Each structure stands twice: as structure tokens, then as C-alpha cells.
Amino acid sequence: MGKVVAVKSNITLMYEKGAYMHIVFSELPLSEMDYEPPFLEIYKAILLQGLHGVGVGISGSGIRNDKSELCELPLIDLGRLSLNHVEREECMREISGAARTWGFFQVVNHGVSQELLQNLRYEQMEVFRTPFANKSQECFLNLPARSYRWGNPSATNLRQISWSEAFHIFLPDIAGMDQHQNLRSTIEAFASVVAPLAERLVQILAQELNIKFSYFQENCSANTSFLRLNRYPPCPFNSTVFGLLPHTDSSILTIVNQDQIGGLQLMKDGKWVGIKPNPQALVVNIGDLLQALSNGIYKSAKHRVMGAEKVERFSVAYFFNPSKETVIESEMMPPMYRKFTFGEYRVQIEKDVKEIGDKVGLSRFLL
Ligand SMILES: C=C1C[C@]23C[C@@]1(O)CC[C@H]2[C@@]12CC[C@H](O)[C@@](C)(C(=O)O1)[C@H]2[C@@H]3C(=O)O
Numbered sequence: 001m002g003k004v005v006a007v008k009s010n011i012t013l014m015y016e017k018g019a020y021m022h023i024v025f026s027e028l029p030l031s032e033m034d035y036e037p038p039f040l041e042i043y044k045a046i047l048l049q050g051l052h053g054v055g056v057g058i059s060g061s062g063i064r065n066d067k068s069e070l071c072e073l074p075l076i077d078l079g080r081l082s083l084n085h086v087e088r089e090e091c092m093r094e095i096s097g098a099a100r101t102w103g104f105f106q107v108v109n110h111g112v113s114q115e116l117l118q119n120l121r122y123e124q125m126e127v128f129r130t131p132f133a134n135k136s137q138e139c140f141l142n143l144p145a146r147s148y149r150w151g152n153p154s155a156t157n158l159r160q161i162s163w164s165e166a167f168h169i170f171l172p173d174i175a176g177m178d179q180h181q182n183l184r185s186t187i188e189a190f191a192s193v194v195a196p197l198a199e200r201l202v203q204i205l206a207q208e209l210n211i212k213f214s215y216f217q218e219n220c221s222a223n224t225s226f227l228r229l230n231r232y233p234p235c236p237f238n239s240t241v242f243g244l245l246p247h248t249d250s251s252i253l254t255i256v257n258q259d260q261i262g263g264l265q266l267m268k269d270g271k272w273v274g275i276k277p278n279p280q281a282l283v284v285n286i287g288d289l290l291q292a293l294s295n296g297i298y299k300s301a302k303h304r305v306m307g308a309e310k311v312e313r314f315s316v317a318y319f320f321n322p323s324k325e326t327v328i329e330s331e332m333m334p335p336m337y338r339k340f341t342f343g344e345y346r347v348q349i350e351k352d353v354k355e356i357g358d359k360v361g362l363s364r365f366l367l
């Protein structure tokens, strides 16, 4: 009999002759772990097939890059925006520079209080502790279908597995959350401070490229944006499967609050680099739509999340989006992308995720 390498809720995984050989389902009740999505069950075939011949850990898997340095992501003090002209201009240049070279930066003195972030984290943890049987029901929280997402139902191989769950919430939909007043009011409070922050950053980014800010004022607000509550459960295969697949965001701009576990990495100059959690900072990244509107000057950088083996990880992402009808078209010449609406873009992504297991993104719209 091989070596038992992972015992997770009611499942035992055996490692034998250089490969994972068996997943044994025991009769144990799920008891207090009833909130965990059944990742091992849905991914069983892919795991057995994909891990066969792949040694434990980094070698062979090709995914985890534990040796990757944590990067010195630009850290921008937004407090300078309310100081004198020189400080303000310098801060604006840093924001625009980071958006061009990294597509990612961190901000401090951002105006979102630690108390609010903690309250949101508390509510987020509570809602994920709901039994899986309940949170996966279509009417849970009175949100539309597909607001709760887990794993990647279209995955056909190890590289497409996502070991995470999320509430992907269109902000106007929280009005229906009458049974969950604390979650609802905390999200409302968060949206009311993070939306102006997103607008201010977009205003600066637009100004630095002579893009009309009125375009964003007319088409984007908290009422056209999404909030994504992410949870990455402990993952026994964290050296081989992703917490969240490499992707770019489909937003104008995204603001992320990650916890202290780490695992968010971005692609910089062809290498994956980790973003060291900074409790004072929010992570900001450029989304596909701003890349298109800036004709490729601002970068929607690829990023991914590596889960941890023994601990869960949480993050919140605020996707600053336009309405579905908004036309995305750069005025810069020659245009890199054909014009499209945000609605069209989302439909294409959903189609790709369903048909090929992953997002293709902006390259579909290249001219
Ligand atoms: C399997 C996937 C779901 C996802 C697209 C992806 O290929 C990988 C990342 C996921 C993500 C994260 C950011 C956005 O929330 C999202 C809508 C996107 O564009 O990429 C989601 C996609 C999703 O949840 O459907």
C-alpha cells in the first residue's frame, strides 16, 4: 500500500510508485467541513490522470514558482494628491507610469478605513462558512444564478483547475439581500468609498493620456460595477493546481484587498512574480477595457493566485466596469482593437470559458 499524502474531509489520497494512485472516499460524515466545495470529487478524474507520473511538489508540475522573488511593486502614496502641485503631479506620473510598465501598483492612504476592510472580511468569512448545499443554490442571498462560482466546471486538465470559490456580485443586485442585512450594508459601505477611489484613479490615468474623463463619468459607476469575494480553501495539490487560473481582468480597473497569506502573482517581463501582502495597501490593476481604450498603452497584466496547502486565503476584488451598452473604442491611431460593447465582451468570455475552459480575452478583438 502507498503512502497517504492527504486526508481531506472524507477523502484520502495515496502516493505510490512516484505517482498519485488512489483517491479513497471514506464513509466519514463531512461534519464541520460542510462548507467546503467538493473539489476532490469533481476534479478526481483530472487529478488522477494529470498527477500520474508527476512527482510531489514543484519539479515536474511546472506551475508553482516558489523560488520567484516577491516583487517591488510600485507603492504609491495617494496622500500626495491633496498636497501641493508638485507632489500631486509627481503622484499622478507615478500612477500613469506604473499602469504602463506594470499594469499593477499598490496604493496607501487610499481612504478606505481598516475598520471597513475588517468588517468586510468578517462578513466574507461568515458567508463562505455557509454549507455548500445552501450557498450553491440558485436563490442563495437572493442573487441571480451564477453569482456563486466555485472551481472551473469546464476544466479538462490540471492547468485549468481553479481551487477557489467566489461570490461574483453585480452591485445593484445587493438590494435583494434582505435576509443578510449585515453583509449587504457592509458591501454598500465598501462600494461607497471604493467607487470614488476607482474614479479618481481613472481620472488621473485618463488625464495623463488625454482621454476624456467624461466618458467614464457617463458610463461607469458603482451601479455598473462588480464585487468579487474570493476564498481559496487549503489545497493538498497547491504546487500543481492554481487557486485562480492565470487571467486578465475584464474591467476598466480593479482594486483588490488581499489578506496576509500571499499567493497573488503577476506576469512581469515574462516571469511570474509574487506581490508581498501589505496590510496598509490596496492592490490596483488595469483591466482589459482600459488597455483597449488606451490603445495598449496601459497594460492589463496577467495574474494568478497560488493557493496554500494548509490555510485558507481571502481576497476582495472591486471591478470598476461600465454598463453593458458602453462602446469600447480607442481614439488613438491606428487602433489596435476593433470596437465592441462591454456586453459583447462578456458574452465572448463566457462562451470561451464554457467551450475551451479558459478566457481568451482582448486578443479576440485585435485588428
Ligand atoms: C475560469 C475562469 C473564470 C474567470 C475566467 C477564467 O478563465 C479565469 C479567471 C476568472 C475571472 C477572474 C476575473 C473576473 O472576475 C472574471 C469575470 C474574468 O474575466 O476572469 C472571472 C471569470 C469567471 O469567473 O467567469
Ligand SMILES: O=C(O)CCC(=O)C(=O)O
Pocket (backbone or CB within 6 Å): 228, 230, 244, 249, 256, 258, 264, 303, 305, 314, 315, 316, 317
Ligand atoms: O485573490 C486575489 O488576490 C486576486 C483575485 C483576482 O485576481 C480576481 O478576483 O480577479
Ligand SMILES: [Fe+2]
Pocket (backbone or CB within 6 Å): 247, 248, 249, 303
Ligand atoms: Fe483578477
